[in-house]
Amino acid sequence: MDDMKKVANSSCNDGFLLRMGLNDNKAGMQGLDKEKINKIIMEATKYSREVASSVQLCTKDPQRTPQIYKLYARCIYCCTSARLVFQLLVSSVQVDKLVVELEQTRNLSNTIVHIDMDAFYAAVEMRDNPELKEKPIAVGSMSMLSTSNYHARRFGVRAAMPGFIAKKLCPHLTIVPLNFEKYGKVSKEVREILAEYDPNFMPMGLDEAYLNITEHLEERLNWPEDRRRFFFNTESPTGVDKDDMNMSDKFNEGECSSSPVLFEDNTSHLKQRSQSVENSVVFGTSAEEVVKEIRFRIEQKTQLTASAGIAPNTMLAKMCSDRNKPNGQYRITPERQAVLDFLKDLPIRKVPGIGKVTEKMLKALGIVTCSELYQQRALLSLLFSEISWRNFLDISLGLGSTHLEKDGERKSMSTERTFSEINRAEDQYSLCRELCRDLAQELQKEGLKGKTVTLKLKNVNFEVKTRASTVLSSVSTEEEIFAVAKDLLGTEIDSVAPHPLRIRLMGVRVSGFLSEEEKKYQQKSITSFLKSGKEIGFLRLQPEKSNQEYFTKSSEASHRGSFFDQKRAARLLNSENLPPNEAVGKQLFHDRKSSANFVEETKKLTGLQSSNVCKIFTCPVCFEEQSSDNLEELNRHIDECLNGTFVKDTMEISKNDKSREDTLNTLPQFRNENENGDEWQKNKTDQLARTDQSASTSDSFTNNSTEKFAQIVSDKSHREQQPSNLSDIARNVCMKECLFPKRISQGNEDHFEKTEHTGGTSLSCFFEAKEGSVLVCPVCNTEQKTTSLVSFNRHVDVCLNKGLIQELTEKKDFPAENYSMENQNRVGALSKEQQCTNASQGTKRSGLTTSQSVSKKTKLSNSKHTIKTFFK
């Protein structure tokens, strides 16, 4: 039996039957090196890049995309302003609190498998036409390739590459047209096998699938050996069935034998031909063995190889299947440390969901690997939307969905076509009608009707436009859709008149299938309830969700847009002036205020709002009570307090610099030592709980010009009783919820929980002012007429970004490094003494280290260290 297992092991790793010529390296097929490949591609794409860049910002240039500019603008501001350094500390505390919670909900109990057929289309074509086996081939058309075999890949021929470029890279390349029917058939065969291991498995396209084999593994433990025995298919060796009739006969025969009782059927079926034990193999009961078995059976049945990944969640499983491709598998064992080890040096680009653009943006921040993603979590929470940074956090912790969700109903259906230039309106209308006809056919097949029709156009300069229109009654027929699409098209034609509309692509989409009455009804009732409680419509209430759900789904659009109001609500709620210690306890032990009751909270809120109780105010810096009811005065006090502390800290640390090291990296996420999860958990909690130890924030700042600030404050923090450093102040502010509003979510009828919420999506949420006061934009220094704080904040944001982007753009050949990377490099290159000197000097101005950038940055942040607008 052991011997047989060995057979299974070895044969699995090397491929059972087929090589398909994937691994051999025959003479004349040595491929091209990277340099050559790039050269050819650059040459071949010169024109299209020119066209694109003449019209728009060249999106191929990573450092010139609008997103990067925006990111830099925000980043510069963050690194420049003491206020935002402070903010960074606050968010760091918040984010780490979330990390602890996420860590507690980590679920390693599932075994998720991701199966990925190797070069699927190409492999099928090679199987069915042996002549192709030794050649480099690609499947697709001259304009676009879907996939290529491994021969072709050595020449740099990849999926999603235009065929004509591929031809330049590899003149001998054979391009085979797509044949989806055939792939569908093969895919069905594979799915039949997969269904035996998880009836609810989730196919992703034709060549991929996720399985949850947790249950199968349990059952399998009791299976007799014979039930895990499989026979080599001695019939139909590679390349025998050349004609399709033969294939489909075989297929049908196979289908008969793969009923739910396939094990018995299959073995007896095979035994007729080859009963001898040498022709069989027995698989074990471990997850690895199961997956080997699956891959063995796929290869036996389809003559195609698959790669697989095994992990505790889908995200990890997917990345695992990529690891030993082709024809291999990889497993992440269900241990926290194994997950982190896997992620340690993994480039973020490998993560599903991180594409070209996100990769570039993160790279601009110096983030390439998952561990760097974790280190910068606090910064990311300020620079990106909540959805994005929480996703980043999940990624860097290796969290993902542990169950396979049944794919919901389809949300839209569309069809589009690319063609050589069409500029006659007549032709465009008839083309549009044609698209509508095709779409209507497909819609009716599924019996769908939609309310929104979207027209998509791409002009000859590759600019893409979409125009949508929502009608009251659902549409589904050609005429109905065309009626809407025609108008949209007409509007576009008119908009460029008298010139013709010169397009190279047109598409029509229908969406809006589902009536979301349920949602609307709920929201409506909640809002009206709140309204009745004295105009606190800004409160967002949600049905209580499980942690899991909360972390993955907490991000409906409805949560955005009113941070300001939420912040105010939270502040009012908390203005009962809890003693700091009590507040500390509450936060640190994740007391979710289980007794909080909605009615009471509401009363407090409304009461506070009307009576303006907030007259006694404790400064979070010096802890002295301030009795003024003039908010500006209070804010000024806090500002002075804060700046005093900040400067003092900085000066001191520049003299005494030695104890800094040990506070740095005390809590690196990706350590090598072995620790079990519980211990780590306890450590982490302890660290957070120790008020005199703010090292937990320090690892968020590595590779950033704000690093020294963090070091300074974290270093100082444990020496003094008084909370006289920024880090502690940040903490206090967190506790008091002055900065970040808490989202109040609805439990059952009378039971509510508070869950944390950090909303640092844009700079704008930092500014706040007393009602009726004059609003002066700190960037452009002009008085803003608006009375709406939201719109004022928007102005500041836009103003800031505009100013920065303008300056940056004016400067020819804007080198991104000047503003972020180089900054870091210089800091890195300086000696420690210099760093300290710089730090103290920089603090007085704007916290910069490079003199080059100082002037423009101080100009932009002329409100300097004021945090006055924080408190209300």
Next chain:
DNA sequence: CGGATCGAC
């Protein structure tokens, strides 16, 4: 809601 963009296969 409408429009643009990203990401995946």
Next chain:
DNA sequence: CTATGTCGATCCG
């Protein structure tokens, strides 16, 4: 002087 098609999700205004 040539860079897909289709779908879902997100973000912004």
